[in-house]
Amino acid sequence: MPKMTVDPYYCKGCGLCIAACPKKIIRFSENINEKGYHYAECYKQEECIACKMCYMTCPDVAIKVEK
Amino acid sequence: MAKILMKGNEAVAEAAIRSGCRLYFAYPITPQSELIEYMAKMMPKVGGTFLQAESEVAAINMVYGAAGAGKRVMTSSSSPGISLKQEGISYIAGAELPAVIVNVQRGGPGLGDIQPAQADYFQAVKGGGHGDYHLIVLAPNSVQEFADMASDAFDLADKYRNPVMILSDGMLGQMMEPVEFKPAKTQEEINTLGEQHTAWCICPNADGDAKHHHEINSLELDPSVLEKHVNHMYEKYAVVEKNEVRCETYNVSDDNEVLCVAWGSASRIVKSAINELKKEGKSVGLIRPITLWPYPYEAIVKAIGPKVRQVYVFELNTGQMLDDVKIAVEGRVPVKFWGKVGGIVFTPAEIQEKLEACF
Amino acid sequence: MEVIARRPETLTKTPFTYCPGCLHGVAHRLIAEAIEENGLINQMAGVAPVGCSVFAYKFFNFDMAEAAHGRAPAVATGMKRARPDMHVFTYQGDGDLAAIGTAEIVHAANRGEKLSVFFVNNAIYGMTGGQMAPTTLPDMKTTTSPYGRNVEDIGYPIRMCELLSTLVAPYYVERVSLLSPAEIIKAKKAVGKAIQYNRENRGFTFIEFVSTCPTNWGIDPVKSRDWARDNMLPFFKVGCFRDKGEENVQGVEK
Structure with missing residues (x-):
């Protein structure tokens, strides 16, 4: 099953992946990372289609996509 | 050859x-x-x-x-x-x-x-x-x-x-x-x-080698790290100062009444003047720094013989090396300077005249 | 499960020091991927500029040099000439490349140095706090053009791709944008081609990225892309200006 994961270590919460996702299944986490950012997270993994749009747009190379 | x-x-x-x-x-x-x-x-x-x-x-x-x-x-x-x-x-x-x-x-x-x-x-x-x-x-x-x-x-x-x-x-x-x-x-x-510097320089990874990441860089924003780097450089410079000082002594003896200090082209002209003075029975020595950094401070001190009453610096500038000579001499004898500027090269006769005035 | 997209090995584990949403990171990733895909990690070396990407030498996982402001093409020239078996690129911003380093980039290009130059154009000096760049748009306000860039006084922005395309030697010159996933996919192709040509030692390759500066523009990361699309792209038209490896080059849309 397709899956996207964000590494909170790299994420700066810019939101570009949220805007890029065609399925609208990425949001800011309620948690913050050690830099103080609300990092991005996928909250409906089952709807991910592994299109890589999030990976493509992420400026911090924080995203891994699996299929 | x-x-x-x-x-x-x-x-x-x-x-x-x-x-x-x-x-x-x-x-x-x-x-x-x-x-x-x-x-x-x-x-x-x-x-x-x-x-x-x-x-x-x-x-x-x-x-x-x-x-x-x-x-x-x-x-x-x-x-x-x-x-x-x-x-x-x-x-x-x-x-x-x-x-x-x-x-x-x-x-x-x-x-x-x-x-x-x-x-x-x-x-x-x-x-x-x-x-x-x-x-x-x-x-x-x-x-x-x-x-x-x-x-x-x-x-x-x-x-x-x-x-x-x-x-x-x-x-x-x-x-x-x-x-x-x-x-x-x-x-x-x-x-x-x-290949002598491959431990740190930009170079390819050999096949099978662990990948290296060499950085050629002078930037360090962390003041404590930069301080350490500069201190490391100055430790290196201390070794250079200990091992690499070079100078030439010319006609330096206990009979010297004047000791000249000159470097590069200027030193050749001073040598000619010293040779002329020798014929007149006037003893003048010359220290020629070959390394300008590290500077031969100790050699200058050693060359100041018992009869030296004047240290004379000759340069094709306004006296840029003079301070280093003064640092070396530390007031033991008076230090004088004469030079030419603007691309004009002094003659042996001019140097001779300056030196003769010291006797 | 198979990993189909992940952080390339050609990037170190060090997080980028860029502001949130800054597209430098996308440009870095595209370059890193192209190097990985061309199998060049063992023969690659890069030169970082002065500016926001001054720390690029920490981010790429191979040998890197940090150059003085604007001098990256000269440093890269020395590196490539010293080690012709290696492949060298520079990464430069608009102040670095199009202002203080104009002579170095023009002459490296004119010599046809076998380098790739990656040029990030966001119309502003980022690191020093949002001053006017040679690429700042007419009437655009920056901290050193507080009333807007007055073209009568300071001139028009410099279009580097167009300028370098007047030279005979450059092998490949293309301007791309990083303002959406679709544009990034196009940019990836261009970067891949530049690195491929570099691998084949074909000549001087130059990629300009139209990018953003959310922090100094004062616009959030998502909207800053719209601002760039509306304001930068009409002046800095994307397209291929020179490709000696292809017979038919479309050229830029007039």
Whole structure:
């Protein structure tokens, strides 16, 4: 099953992946990372289609996509 | 090998090639043009790189890149061009890269003129670029020595990972003298030299090797780390000061009543004057610093004989080395200076007259 | 499960020091991927500039040099000439490349140095706090053009791709944008081609990225892309200006 994961270590919460996702299944986490950012997270993994749009747009190379 | 009659500018270029220098980047300027032209002619014949850069600034940064890749590399210029190179020289020193820079000095400031001068002593010895660093500065006084210094300069640069400047002048650059070259390095020796810095330089990963990530860099935003780096450089400089001081003594004896200090071209003229005075029974010694940094302070102190009543500094500038002589002498005897500027070279008769007035 | 997209090995584990949403990171990733895909990690070396990407030498996982401001093409020239068996690129911003380093880039291009130059154009000096760049748009306000860039006084922005395309030697010159996933996919192709040509030692390759500066423009990362699309792209038209490897080059849309 397709899956996207964000590494909170790299994420700066810019939101570009949220805007890029065609399925609208990425949001800011309620948690913050050690830099103080609300990092991005996928909250409906089952709807991910592994299109890589999030990976493509992420400026911090924080995203891994699996299929 | 037989002696060849050659201009200093050409001799140093030939000697650099024989020392294994296969990369040369520079921009034309008088009075060093024979050097860049010799390199343009000879580098292709030995499979080396000659590149006429768009500016002195670009040339010194090409040197930074090639030195960062661990290869013997040289640039040359004359005073105004050396000023342009100062940014790059500071970066090369900060990144601890080996490189050789030749300055064939001319009169300044500004565009000045194209006659010989020694007016870049401060720039070469006391800084030049920004930040805490030293160049190792070698000052020849003959075409032979100019040529010999090329291989010394590369050896010192490689040994200490520091830029070395050969501080020559328009007289030595343009003058022809017989010169005997050391044997040229073999291709095998050059290959070995080219790989001597692979522990830190820009170089390919050998197949099967663990990948390296070498950084050629002078930037460190953490003050404590930068402090450590600068202190490390100064520990290195302390070793250079201990091991690499060079000077020539001429006619120095306990009979000396005057001790001269002069470097480079100026020292040749002082020697002639000393020889004339000798005929009159007047004893004058000369200390000629060969390394301007590290400076031969101790040699000057040692050379002050029991009868010396005057230390006399002669330079083709307004007295830029004078302070260093005073530091060495520490008030033991009076220190005087006389020099010529604007690209005018003093004559032996003028020096003789100045010295005779001391007796 | 198979990993189909992940951080390339050609990037170190060090997080980028860029502001949130800054597209430098996308440009870095595209370059890193192209190097990985061309199998060049063992023969690659890069030169970092002065500016926001001054720390690029910490981010690429191979040998890197940090150059003085604007001098990266000269440093890269020295490196490539010293080690012709290696492949060298520079990474430069608009102040670095199009202002203080104009001579170095023009002459490296004119010599046809076998380098790739990656040029990030976001119309502003980022690191020093949003001053006017040579690429700042007419009437655009920055901290050193507080009343807007007055073209009568300071001139028009410099179009580097167009300028370099007047030279004979450059092998490949293309401007791309990083303002959406679709544009990034196009940019990836261009970067891949530049690195491929570099691997084959074909000549001088130049990629300009139209990018953003959310922090100094004062616009959030998502909207800053719209601002760039509306304001930068009409002046800095994307397209291929030179490709000696292709017979038919479309050229830029007029």
